[in-house]
Amino acid sequence: MWVTSQKARGFSSRLVNLVNRPFFHRYPEGDRACLLLHGLGGGVYELQLLAEVLYEAGWTVQGILYPGHDRPRAQMPASTWHQWYEAVVTAFKPLRDTHRTVAVVGFSTGGTLALHLADEYAVDALVLLAPFLRIYRPWFLPLAPETLVQSFGQWIPWVPRRSLPIRDRALRQAAEAACFFKSFNLQAVRSALNLIAQVAQELPLITTPTLIFQSHADTIVDPQGAQIIYAQLGSPQKELHWLKDSDHLLPLDVEREQVFAKVVAFLGR
Numbered sequence: 001m002w003v004t005s006q007k008a009r010g011f012s013s014r015l016v017n018l019v020n021r022p023f024f025h026r027y028p029e030g031d032r033a034c035l036l037l038h039g040l041g042g043g044v045y046e047l048q049l050l051a052e053v054l055y056e057a058g059w060t061v062q063g064i065l066y067p068g069h070d071r072p073r074a075q076m077p078a079s080t081w082h083q084w085y086e087a088v089v090t091a092f093k094p095l096r097d098t099h100r101t102v103a104v105v106g107f108s109t110g111g112t113l114a115l116h117l118a119d120e121y122a123v124d125a126l127v128l129l130a131p132f133l134r135i136y137r138p139w140f141l142p143l144a145p146e147t148l149v150q151s152f153g154q155w156i157p158w159v160p161r162r163s164l165p166i167r168d169r170a171l172r173q174a175a176e177a178a179c180f181f182k183s184f185n186l187q188a189v190r191s192a193l194n195l196i197a198q199v200a201q202e203l204p205l206i207t208t209p210t211l212i213f214q215s216h217a218d219t220i221v222d223p224q225g226a227q228i229i230y231a232q233l234g235s236p237q238k239e240l241h242w243l244k245d246s247d248h249l250l251p252l253d254v255e256r257e258q259v260f261a262k263v264v265a266f267l268g269r
Contacts, residue, residue, distance in 0.1 A: 016171060018045040018178040018252075024062045025055050033060040033099040034267070035092055037110030039249075040132065040192050041076055041161070041185070043069055045178035046107055050251045053260045057268065060099065064091045068188060069180070076181040078157070079188050081113070081195035088113050092121060101125075103267050107251060108132045108221065109192050112199050115229075119202040126210040127263050129250045130218055133196055133225030159184050165220050165248035168256075175252055203229060209237035211266040213250055213259055220248035239266070 020043040034054050036047040044051075044063035051061040066087050068079025095102045103125040106114030111131030118126055161182050166172035210233060214226035230240040241262060246253035251260075 016049070016174045018048055018174045020045045020065070020178040020180060022062075022064050023048075023051065025051075025060065027055060027058055027060045030058055030060050031100040032058060032103070032267075033062065033095040033101070034103045034105060035088070035095055036061060036063045037088060037104065037106040037113050038063070038065070038069070039108030039110055040188060041069070041181055042108070043178065043180060045175060046249060047105065047110075047251055049256060050105065050260055050263065053264060054105075054267070057264045059103075059267070060095070062091055062095065064088070068185070072180040075157075075183050076185040076188065078185050080191040081109075082191075084109075085113055085116060085195075088117055089121075092117060092123075096122065103127065105129065105263070106131065108248065109195070112192070112195050115199045115206060116195065116202065118206050118208040119199075123208050125267055126206075126208045127266065128210065128212045128226070128229065129259070130214055130221055130248050131212065131226055131229055132192065132221050133200070133228055134222035135220075156186055159186060165218070166253050167217075167245065167247050168252065168254045171252045171256075175249065200232075203232040204234045206233055207235050209266075210235050210239070211263065212238070212240045213243060213262075214240070215243040215246040215248070215250060215253075215255075217244060217246060218248045 022044060036051055038044055038046045043065055047063055051063055055061050064087055066084035068077050101124045104114045104123050105127040107129040109132045111128035114126055161184055164172050164175050166175055212226050212230055214223050216223055230238060243255045246255045
């Protein structure tokens with residue numbers, strides 16, 4: 001069923017084979033399910049290893065691909081957060097109907113989608129991995145990246161994608177082999193920013209128990225976005241854990257084992 005082993009997830013990361021295909025693995029006689037949501041321009045391969053760990057811990061796991069992310073193409077196509085969210089709800093509702101407990105794990109833009117879902121539906125627990133609230137701004141950039149995207153994204157459809165933000169070399173190679181796109185669609189990025197504006201208003205209303213992970217070394221999202229989410233989230237049960245050696249793609253990077261252990265412990269309460 002799974003293409004990697006526990007050994008491969010640990011020290012022998014060169015053995016990992018990541019696959020960008022939707023998955024649904026029902027744990028025998030289990031009543032706990034976890035929906036895993038990938039990032040913008042990414043895919044379920046980003047959460048594959050974490051899904052394996054959760055399945056081994058007794059969770060039914062499901063990973064989906066959003067519209068605009070569901071097949072390899074020369075360029076990433078345009079799509080909107082409303083389309084992504086519709087796919088999320090379509091997957092979530094059957095899990096909610098058939099399991100006593102349903103948790104949602106969201107990476108990057110998947111975390112923003114997970115927050116919006118928790119505002120509208122009964123989610124038992126949230127895990128946010130490097131949640132996308134602000135774009136990382138290098139010191140040499142004169143304007144906020146959001147301003148540039150909103151301005152030039154109307155006329156420039158794509159920008160080239162650089163190497164995936166993973167410091168673990170073997171996992172980066174495996175992820176780049178699984179990734180569908182070599183570009184980012186700026187219309188999709190603009191739509192993700194519109195989702196962020198919506199979720200920013202909803203944060204005080206969300207009371208779902210929430211676990212947040214963020215790396216200080218993230219080169220894609222502004223790490224302070226995680227602090228803002230933690231401070232403004234209405235949940236009385238919330239935790240923020242900082243990492244220091246990983247880049248953006250936390251579930252595939254050098255501190256992934258630490259992330260996996262804390263996620264399993266948090267969801268198992």
